[in-house]
Amino acid sequence: MNDEQMAVIMPLIIFGGEAKSSAIEAIRAAKESDFDKADERIEAASKAIVEAHHGQTELLTKAANGEEVAVSIYMVHAQDHLMTGIAFVDLAREIIELYKVIAKK
Template sequence: MNDEQMAVIMPLIMYGGEAKSSAIEAIQAAKAGDFTKADSAIQAANEAIVKAHHGQTELLTKAANGEAVDVSIYMVHAQDHLMTGIAFVDLAKEIIALYQVIQG
């Protein structure tokens, strides 16, 4: 694993975690009835996912161009963080919609 690959992998971990944290913040805001804050937190989560996808796309492009991309525990960990972040954001949107119905 070289420094260049780590420079791509670490943001995946960082932004995936940021997306998850923002999604949880959005759910908590919706639970409290603050849907403006919930929307803002979901927007922040979506922005973090987009940033993470840029790094992932860079790795996929390298692999598609025939460049060697090492699969390491760091890569697996990074993908885990990204997918968990995406899942949390998707679920947070549904939970927020439910709170909107309940709190009508």
């Protein structure tokens, strides 16, 4: 694992975690019927996912071009954070919509 790879992996971990945290904040805001804040936090979560995807795409491009990309526990951890973040954002969107439906009744 070299410094260049770590420079790509660490943002995956950071932005994946940020996405998850922002998604949870969005759900909590929706639970309190603060839908403006919920929408703002889910947008922040989505932006974090996009940032994380940049790093993932860089690694995939290198591998596709025949460059060796070492798989390490850091890489696995980074992918776990990204995928968990994506799942949380997707579920948060659905939960927010449910809270909006409930608030209309």
